[in-house]
Amino acid sequence: MPNVAPTPDPIAFLRQQIRTVPDWPEPGVQFRDITPLLANPRAFRVLIDQFVHRYFDLRPDAIAGLDARGFIIGSVLAYELNVGFVPIRKKGKLPFTTVQETYELEYGSATVEMHTDAVKAGDRVLLIDDLIATGGTMMAGKRLLERLGAEVIEGAAIVDLPELGGSKRLREGGLKVFSLVAFEGH
Template identity: 65%
Template sequence: MEYFSEIVRNAIRTVPDWPEPGVQFRDITTALQDRTVFRKLIDAFVHRYHSADIDAIAAVDARGFILGSPLAYELNASFVPVRKKGKLPFDTLVEDYKLEYGTASVELHKDAFKAGHRVVLVDDLIATGGTMLAATRLLRRIGVEIVEVAAMIDLPDLGGSDKLRAEGLSVFTVCQFSDS
């Protein structure tokens, strides 16, 4: 896995000072555009969960959908989008979370899961962990078992993966980028 992690890291473009000065933006589109890397990336997630009896993949809006959809398909599991507020047309549960300046919300349909479903929560990247933590609170309110939270990239310097682990969650990421 270490060799593969390096392949994925090398396929991700780093854009300095975007969207604002001081930010090192990790652009996953270059990895997705490489069909070999993208296939092996999805295969790595499939291999991890193929025998875990997963009922559903929940994926965070919007880049989590890119990884979550093919993973759900390959596992013969349901795909459930965790959306930004105002994007779902039926009865929803909403969870607010703090941003650096203000708040945001994620939501999911109330009937998306049955209590006890085994779910993997997927996003492209774990930074501060705010969105993933809000999504896990939604999932727990419905009563599902969160098998693991998973992402392509971890930015450990921002502390998100540690916050998720502190909530008792298992965390899987393919590669890390550190500023130190």
């Protein structure tokens, strides 16, 4: 393996890997695309290492990932921490008995669900997604986990868009929030 110097500022390095796509999915939106970060093996490792270092001593019992990019980060993090992974999916995607939570979107609503046996009472769970925008999906995930008796120790994301108010709403709703990178605008 080649001798590679350590990344001096891992957060700045990760931020550089996130592509901004203007006017997508609609005019005025600055979409923060994490796919280049995932495609770069070094950046992906730095990303996962940042989360591993944060959660290694906190030792959650499970990682719950939100559909769909939360699955990518969450499953690798669960593997690295040697804990289970719980998918929180869009409605109609899970084959066993589920609990559901509906939340409001800008125009309409959406529903997420998880298996009723995915966590047990008292489990300490880390909830993870790629991005916090309005906070609706993460809050719905928190409510699902708590309905089954789990304690959500934190909501984590790669990117926070603070101007959209999601991280503030999540904190006001009792969820501790952590993100690696914040971008102004939306």
